[in-house]
Amino acid sequence: MSRAATTRMGLLEVRARRAVAGKGARLLRAKREVLASELWRLVHDVLEGRARLDEALRRAVKALELAKALEGEERLASLALPAARAVPLAVTVRRVWGVPTPSVAAPPLVRAADQRGSSPVSWGPSGAAAARHHEESLEVLLTIASKELHLARLGEEIQETSRRINALEQLVLPALRSEASRIAAALDERDREDAVRLRRFRARHPRPA
Template identity: 30%
Template structure:
């Protein structure tokens, strides 16, 4: 119970506070439910993208190993020593339930194959193209995982606030309101009793 004076003014203020706390609890509960829904949606897409990335990277690694097996080491180094593909990554932010989440936009130019074909294996071509395909999904995976992380953090904070309002703040205020109401009722009964005694004395 809160440490307050048992007055009618305090009672009115506490009633306003409990209404405000109940409204805040309702809004935070809605926010918590929507964040949970968005988190489930993003998590399911992460699973699919991660599976795809793992397959693509496994295929890329296998192709690179085959290319190394069919090429001289110095030819392999010379082929990939001077890349001609340029990559820029821009980060913007979107809002999901007041949570700022990143959105990644890539700008890629040039060709990933930066070598002549006379001293290279066809497996190297296939490996680099596989790496190029995997890169798109890697960027999307990084974006979704960061979004999920930020939403999970916000969900945890929102749950804590909902629990504090539901189990601490609102019960405390209601208990205090009941206490003040009982005290005021007791004071009114005492006053009525005194007035009746005074009336009896006057009549006597």
């Protein structure tokens, strides 16, 4: 940081900069508190979502194993091929205290038997159940993915905000306080010297009676 002029205007300038830096640090702390609150809310949602995903995948795997046993892998593979599809995803960005956070949305993924590319009668009950459970798992997965993207972005922004707070509080503000003290001390010393010179001048040049 460059030194300010050792003048009263320089002192006022440094004090004004210190006030702005202090206000900036307070605003950043408020921002971090809001982001942290949002982060902890999301952590709870993500943990809950992962538990739902674990349960959905457990059901899907169990249903698939049963379908393989009852209908055979070859038949299931022949049904899976026409059932394949592209899933359109919509990614939007919202802002929390100016932080862009992505959100992923998809249409409903669980389909009726007649929407899987084959005649409904082609699907046995166990194969249809396995397909449904896997589609349900994908829905849960996409919901969690959106929240985890948001969680990661918030974590990055909290770290960046903390770095900025530390820079202000540990570097900028102490430097400005030190600079203000230096200028104030120099001005005080200058005032004392001026007072001494004035007294000497008056002593040498007394006013006429």
